[in-house]
Amino acid sequence: MSELQLVLDQLQEGQDEALDRLFSFIRVKSISTDPAYKNDCVTAANMACDFLQRAGFETEVVPTTGHPMVLGHYRSQGNRQAPHLLFYGHYDVQPVDPVDEWSRPPFEPSLVDDDKNGTIIHGRGSSDDKGQLLTFVEAARAWHEVTGDLPVNVTVLLEGEEECGSPSLDGFLKERAQDLKADFALICDTLQWDKDTPAITAMLRGLASIEVCVTGPNRDLHSGMYGGPAVNPLQVLSKGLAALHDETGRVLVPGFYDGVIEPDKSLIDQWSRSDFDEGAFLSDIGLDKAHGEMDCSVLEQLWCRPTLEINGMWGGYIGPGHKTVIPSKAHAKLSLRLVAGQKPDLILSELQDHLTKACGDDVKVEFSDPHGSSAVAFDLSKPHMDVARRVLKEEFGKDPILLGCGGSIPIVDVFERQLGLDCLLVGFALNDDCIHAPDEKYNVSSFQKGTRAFARMIADFGRVE
């Protein structure tokens, strides 16, 4: 019998104890954003550290200006030349408000039978990210218990501030870069396709943002005394913003689509063959039809097409009742979701030119607060990507879907930029896990099949050249 089979058997036998560990982890109210739970965050860090120690890791709880980092190292004894992977997860959780909307207490985890999902683990953090990070730690533990070793070198980094903007992360990474050297990073904080189908996140859109202010008259004016000859900056800004998209949903900023790298056709095909239900997706948010680029499917629009959005707009009188003012200024906050090949700085500059022209000569158009981060398209030809695709298929009996992700995932950007690491995003959460919401859950099948998949990956990562 192979070592892997022994490990998988061990996982089978130990599944109640693994659930017990997850339950005790969920009971710790590690709400990172609320100072009232500072001690709970320390408790959670120490517990995670204990889990790692019992899985054979050398561990360290590293204090920061905020909540501590948990660091674990496992150097393979039998395979010292094995690749080195850096696993990332986070032990902090979101607040539980509105707590009245939970059907059970958020920090008293329980197993519940669910018609759609089978048995689920109910509780805050069951999925995001205590359940997901333990999915990996339990796989390593089983390897350690069965073989007294891991076939791959592993560093584990567990953060306690992911849900509150990671204020300590940059400093920590700078200080401890030496301790985080690895060949690639494995992040378990993303989705499966559905409860029976695994997924790898293959691309993340980038994000650029900027604020615009249009100034017309030098002061707010009475519309009776000045209405007519006085230019109204709200009217001008509306015209400018209306000139950002054409009738087919395409962005009209010149150069906006230059350099866009289309994803491999096989991905588009996989998405179109998938059972994604556009109608259900749209009706969930109260819409009848998709509004973006007419010639793209919803998944393409979300995952591999860039967008330009107005996130906020204001000017003039916005209180109750009416005030006949012509405001001096009008404002908007704009952001762009970018895809591979688009350069954030260049596009922000093109946007400024376009909007300034569209607003015309009668006003002053000023921009502030520009930010930009590029899209990430993971290289699907990397060996660790091959391993992930193969073992997920072995475990689930289905090819994993290669997902896009419409948003950015800050840790990916940080790892790529600060540590120069390729990232592999494999997660077992589901869209209906209610992360950040009442009644968060994690499917027991996600926990168990996920752990088995990671046990397989640990074996195969050890054989990567």
Added chain:
Amino acid sequence: MSELQLVLDQLQEGQDEALDRLFSFIRVKSISTDPAYKNDCVTAANMACDFLQRAGFETEVVPTTGHPMVLGHYRSQGNRQAPHLLFYGHYDVQPVDPVDEWSRPPFEPSLVDDDKNGTIIHGRGSSDDKGQLLTFVEAARAWHEVTGDLPVNVTVLLEGEEECGSPSLDGFLKERAQDLKADFALICDTLQWDKDTPAITAMLRGLASIEVCVTGPNRDLHSGMYGGPAVNPLQVLSKGLAALHDETGRVLVPGFYDGVIEPDKSLIDQWSRSDFDEGAFLSDIGLDKAHGEMDCSVLEQLWCRPTLEINGMWGGYIGPGHKTVIPSKAHAKLSLRLVAGQKPDLILSELQDHLTKACGDDVKVEFSDPHGSSAVAFDLSKPHMDVARRVLKEEFGKDPILLGCGGSIPIVDVFERQLGLDCLLVGFALNDDCIHAPDEKYNVSSFQKGTRAFARMIADFGRVE
């Protein structure tokens, strides 16, 4: 010597006493909007009442739920069949903040030499409206002192809540409509053309307003997770609002200009011959050029052309920093300045249709809080209008300019609607009087020539058929 000449001589002789009365009136801090000055308002009402009594009026100080009304009646003894005029003014004043910006104390009136205006009366209320209302009362007083009679029947109504929205006015007018019967109303709360040229306000624009709310998704969305397929109501509303005007500044709402009554060509000619300085008007508000209808002068745009303005707009995230939200709702407050011949209700309905169409089918467009009041174009052929034009020319040696007014004047609407009275708007304030602002002033020449002009009007109104 004519009675009128005796009255004008009397005004000349009594001008120091008249200024003394105005000074004592200004010293009363009758700030109607601030409850701390409630007693001062009563003091000012009693003082105004005393002025009227000494001018031969039967008077009454009428309590209201707010500040009292002052009512005075003078029935002509020698000319019982004479026309009856209702004079309106207000004894309350604006607050004096920011008081640091006054060069002299606001409630310690003084005469100051001014390079441009000659001698001026400095102090809060000197122009708006204590000075202007006394301009009339002093004329009546001189007639009474010289002849023991007035050649016309006069009712005077002095309000104490004009600067705080006239909350008691409607109720008072309903209750005392019998006491306010008259042939026409004379309101002294408006402008001369310049310090040497008189004016009659010949038209007021109307006002309609409405609020619009555009709903896209059923909740605020994360732009990473939904950006692309999800319709953004801020984008849609911007497109809708951009469709309200064409490139020449004309309003695109179908039917908007239907029925517009152009003012008499002689008025347009008078305005174009006047020394109104478009460049100075625009540069004062920081603009290089007029933005309204291209084929209309600034004065036409302000006085006799309708407008459609966005007074406020908001939606999404408008705090500091950035939030990548696609909001569920976007809002705007719109108002229209209307001219003679436009029907507010009809136009609001046409606007709703137009904006709904322009926003398209992918969103819900809802309107709320509609209000409308028609424009007023005074009938220049009425006898009291003839009298005013003639005597202003006699006194100033120049034809009065027949002004438009871009805003509405609430008391006109109330008098026309509730009392069915034609209004005659003759005032002697100047654009640089700083009403509602620090260093309010009234030219001594406005006070004296205005009083003489009213003395002439009182004579001639008595001869109107």
